[in-house]
Amino acid sequence: MNFDLRDLEVFYWVAQLQNFRRAAERLNTTQPGISQRISNLEAELGVKLIERGARSSVLTPKGRQLLDYAERILGLVADITRSVAHPAGLSGVVRLGVAETIVHTWLSELIEQVHATYPNVTLDIEVDVSPNLRNALIEGQIDLAFLLGPVSDPRMVNLDLCRYPLAFVAGAKLDLGPEPISLTQLTAQPIITYPKTTRPYIMLRQVLAGAGRAMPRIYSNSSLSTIVRMTLDGIGVSVIPPTVIAKELERGELRVLATDIQLPDLVFTATHAHAPGGVLVEQIAQMAEAIAAGESGAQYARMNV
Amino acid sequence: MNFDLRDLEVFYWVAQLQNFRRAAERLNTTQPGISQRISNLEAELGVKLIERGARSSVLTPKGRQLLDYAERILGLVADITRSVAHPAGLSGVVRLGVAETIVHTWLSELIEQVHATYPNVTLDIEVDVSPNLRNALIEGQIDLAFLLGPVSDPRMVNLDLCRYPLAFVAGAKLDLGPEPISLTQLTAQPIITYPKTTRPYIMLRQVLAGAGRAMPRIYSNSSLSTIVRMTLDGIGVSVIPPTVIAKELERGELRVLATDIQLPDLVFTATHAHAPGGVLVEQIAQMAEAIAAGESGAQYARMNV
DNA sequence: AGAGGTTACGGGCAGCGTAAGGATC
DNA sequence: GATCCTTACGCTGCCCGTAACCTCT
Numbered sequence: 001m002n003f004d005l006r007d008l009e010v011f012y013w014v015a016q017l018q019n020f021r022r023a024a025e026r027l028n029t030t031q032p033g034i035s036q037r038i039s040n041l042e043a044e045l046g047v048k049l050i051e052r053g054a055r056s057s058v059l060t061p062k063g064r065q066l067l068d069y070a071e072r073i074l075g076l077v078a079d080i081t082r083s084v085a086h087p088a089g090l091s092g093v094v095r096l097g098v099a100e101t102i103v104h105t106w107l108s109e110l111i112e113q114v115h116a117t118y119p120n121v122t123l124d125i126e127v128d129v130s131p132n133l134r135n136a137l138i139e140g141q142i143d144l145a146f147l148l149g150p151v152s153d154p155r156m157v158n159l160d161l162c163r164y165p166l167a168f169v170a171g172a173k174l175d176l177g178p179e180p181i182s183l184t185q186l187t188a189q190p191i192i193t194y195p196k197t198t199r200p201y202i203m204l205r206q207v208l209a210g211a212g213r214a215m216p217r218i219y220s221n222s223s224l225s226t227i228v229r230m231t232l233d234g235i236g237v238s239v240i241p242p243t244v245i246a247k248e249l250e251r252g253e254l255r256v257l258a259t260d261i262q263l264p265d266l267v268f269t270a271t272h273a274h275a276p277g278g279v280l281v282e283q284i285a286q287m288a289e290a291i292a293a294g295e296s297g298a299q300y301a302r303m304n305v
Numbered sequence: 306m307n308f309d310l311r312d313l314e315v316f317y318w319v320a321q322l323q324n325f326r327r328a329a330e331r332l333n334t335t336q337p338g339i340s341q342r343i344s345n346l347e348a349e350l351g352v353k354l355i356e357r358g359a360r361s362s363v364l365t366p367k368g369r370q371l372l373d374y375a376e377r378i379l380g381l382v383a384d385i386t387r388s389v390a391h392p393a394g395l396s397g398v399v400r401l402g403v404a405e406t407i408v409h410t411w412l413s414e415l416i417e418q419v420h421a422t423y424p425n426v427t428l429d430i431e432v433d434v435s436p437n438l439r440n441a442l443i444e445g446q447i448d449l450a451f452l453l454g455p456v457s458d459p460r461m462v463n464l465d466l467c468r469y470p471l472a473f474v475a476g477a478k479l480d481l482g483p484e485p486i487s488l489t490q491l492t493a494q495p496i497i498t499y500p501k502t503t504r505p506y507i508m509l510r511q512v513l514a515g516a517g518r519a520m521p522r523i524y525s526n527s528s529l530s531t532i533v534r535m536t537l538d539g540i541g542v543s544v545i546p547p548t549v550i551a552k553e554l555e556r557g558e559l560r561v562l563a564t565d566i567q568l569p570d571l572v573f574t575a576t577h578a579h580a581p582g583g584v585l586v587e588q589i590a591q592m593a594e595a596i597a598a599g600e601s602g603a604q605y606a607r608m609n610v
Numbered sequence: 611a612g613a614g615g616t617t618a619c620g621g622g623c624a625g626c627g628t629a630a631g632g633a634t635c
Numbered sequence: 636g637a638t639c640c641t642t643a644c645g646c647t648g649c650c651c652g653t654a655a656c657c658t659c660t
Contacts, residue, residue, distance in 0.1 A: 045394060047394075081350075
């Protein structure tokens, strides 16, 4: 009998994702590697564990039986890394997907704290819009994401991070008339905000459409920095969380427009798959939760000035 | 985090035996190998697990914590080999210690059955007297032994195998006078039996001494075959279980002497360490139990003729 | 033709056994 | 000096990644 924990881990993920290729992505390896591991496991146990189908692979009865054991064993191994292993000894790569908003708030703080706590851990950071991050999570291409809203997939774990109000922001020089600014005044300008696939865009569109008038031009842009740049250049009014432009507000380069328009807040979550062995991921998610809670309070305080 | 099941197994045995060298023997490997495994485990967890002492090595608190997990994990792995693995796929080496009496009764039958059931399993068989087998078991040099009497060590598991009566046996030509033979008649002859360290020898000595007369000459011999040979040659009367000389009895070359002397039966057990992962050992012990039960009945039947 | 999995092959590295080197009694 | 463990070193064998192949739809 010669199988190891890696075999069980591979088997677990193939079972979960019902697909060799996705398991390979999830485990940062190649598909033939997965094939070999599974073959080895089946040979060692002398039993067929996985029924390879044309579109997806599914467990045999023996495979289901093994899955139960594999989950328990991997869970115990995770317990070991939690309770007996020294934190500084943890190592590995965590693939992190981040919505750009987070990049402009507390991401760097998290990165520093992770590297301080786990010197041997590498973060692979990928910045993208939340819908893409959501897909990447489900496909197993990233381990953890900080994105908009909970991901309602049974296998995903969501931790609430922070809640940022949206606001209409304009360049200091742009004159829109007396405040509070009405919808009509606003929509004379192009509105600059997040891409079409994202929740802020959809929410904004609903709010503007709800008023029953002609749709204003909406410039969507997947780069938050660029949105800020365009707003600074007076190209239009942007809809973003003021949190990300604290500096520009302080310097008086940008201002938050007083309006009566209610926009729902942006709610960010840390989301990851429920995975045995994902101790690191859980820890980092919890660190993010703590940092975001602290930052969020600070940001609110600043905004209330 | 990069440790495997082998690391945990090595750790488990070092913890049990409190000694690297003995763990190496138990695991059929070399002592530096054990050293390396433990070092690796400690490095991976970033924690000292074992306090190396001059005479024995003992677990640190973290080590005790890990031992708990290791036992559970290895137990689950054993469950896998029990319930999901195909028996024919089991492989490995089982080091078997056998008292010679067993060699002359049902050992070959067991060997055949083991090889039929587990084609990939190798048996390392060592024939020795029970006291030596007992030590080898405790030292972890053998995995399983068929020997005299239970081994009363907390970590050992004993299964009753068979019970063979002892008898005085003489060559067909040796004339000792009218039967039943008295002690006095018997002790005129040299008595040939098992070595001094063994239970039959001690029991015999007590019985003969109990009679309060001068001790007869006792030839002790660690080879049962040789005892039979000497008895056939008329050198003396031997004290052995008639079971092992079925053929000689049938051919009339040897005979069992009728006496009033009560000798306690030889009780054999299959004994092995309680070890997680020792699925093979448990299975073989159970096979021995079944075979011995069958054989034992047959032998009794034959003797009652 | 494209997605899913297997087979083939070469390079790198981990783990083993041998042998020599402390440490502790 | 005896016991116990660590360190050093060469070697083998495994495992990984690349690439080509097979097989369904």
